[in-house]
Amino acid sequence: MDQNKKNRFGLIGRNIDYSFSRGYFTEKFKELGLLNHSYENFDLQTIEEFKTKVVVQEHLCGFNVTIPYKQEIIPYLDQLSEEAKEIGAVNTIKKTNEGLIGYNTDAYGFQKALEPYLKPHHCSALILGTGGASKAVAYVLKKLGIDYLFVSRNPKEGQLTYDRLKADKLVHHPLIINCSPVGTYPNIDQKPQLPYEGITSEFLLFDLIYNPEQTAFLKEGAQRGAQTSNGYQMLIGQAEKAWELWNS
Secondary structure (H helix, E strand, O other): OOOOOOEEEEEEEOOOOOOHHHHHHHHHHHHOOOOOEEEEEEEOOOOOHHHHHHOOOOOEEEEEEOOOOOOOOHHHOOEEOHHHHHHOOOOEEEEEOOEEEEEOOHHHHHHHHHHHHOOOOOOEEEEEOOOHHHHHHHHHHHHOOOEEEEEOOOOOOOOEOHHHOOHHHHOOOOEEEEOOOOOOOOOOOOOOOOOHHHOOOOOEEEEOOOOOOOOHHHHHHHHOOOEEEOOHHHHHHHHHHHHHHHOO
């Protein structure tokens, strides 16, 4: 831990050794010549450890938040931005004199990454998974006027289960966004249980996962001529927005 640095930032999550953020910001600080800045992982087994292991430390300026704490972190914050309030999930925290303020920059990052691929017929989507990131995705789709349905292994009212999805149903949802961790390294052969035979070149498949670069989910889409994108540009977008907020 870089406790001697005057400006400390970090990532809060569980089992986050693989994290994108630490490498990205460490490189950014180096490029900008910010020798007094550091970025570290705060790997918490439970969210309660946020109070005992993180908040008590010195020189902390801000955090990113990842799986599984984007919703669980909210009670520990003093304020939420309007957007984070509406989304119901936080992935960026700024430490201020008024306390800890929670923001959601996932929405910004996702919109920036998705828009270049959108075509007029991508007017209805399936969101795979119901965790914190899926809430930011739903918020953006709503903003863009795109209808969506959640698909979950444990569906709530109005949500679909994977086994209820038939190939002929898919045609009505030519945008499919994977917000679940299924297919993340090292489990690169796994993919969401979809009737992939229903996918055509009209489809756009977007995976929030960035490691591996092409998940089994995206490969299935590409083989059928669909447009595909992984989550790398979204991660850059949300990280840059977080940096902007920390410096504002």
